[in-house]
Amino acid sequence: MNGLSGITAGKGYKVFYELLDRTLNPKHYRHYNVELLINQTKPYFNLKEIYFIHNFKSIKTRIINFLLVNKFFILNNVRLRSIFIKYYRTNLRVTNEKNAAHLFAVFQKK
Numbered sequence: 001m002n003g004l005s006g007i008t009a010g011k012g013y014k015v016f017y018e019l020l021d022r023t024l025n026p027k028h029y030r031h032y033n034v035e036l037l038i039n040q041t042k043p044y045f046n047l048k049e050i051y052f053i054h055n056f057k058s059i060k061t062r063i064i065n066f067l068l069v070n071k072f073f074i075l076n077n078v079r080l081r082s083i084f085i086k087y088y089r090t091n092l093r094v095t096n097e098k099n100a101a102h103l104f105a106v107f108q109k110k
Contacts, residue, residue, distance in 0.1 A: 052100030
């Protein structure tokens with residue numbers, strides 16, 4: 001994930017996409033997988049980097065989501081909240097194609 005912090009220095013386009021295997025929300029135009037994304041952008045852009053983001057299938061992600069976003073209580077302890085967020089960022093944010101909810105792609109114009 002260190003590559004994501006250095007992207008802003010270069011001249012590129014950063015784009016988030018929903019992955020194809022998720023149900024299509026009516027407000028979304030389309031969901032993508034890697035092959036479909038490359039085929040549709042190939043005439044105009046070169047794909048520089050690709051990341052799979054948010055491991056939504058992990059029980060750890062579900063527990064952290066429940067602790068941070070629920071209707072029963074608000075986690076006001078800043079230190080505890082920071083621990084959960086740091087754990088998510090280091091262990092669950094970047095994942096593989098099978099478990100990811102989103103696709104993060106970096107393109108460069110041809």
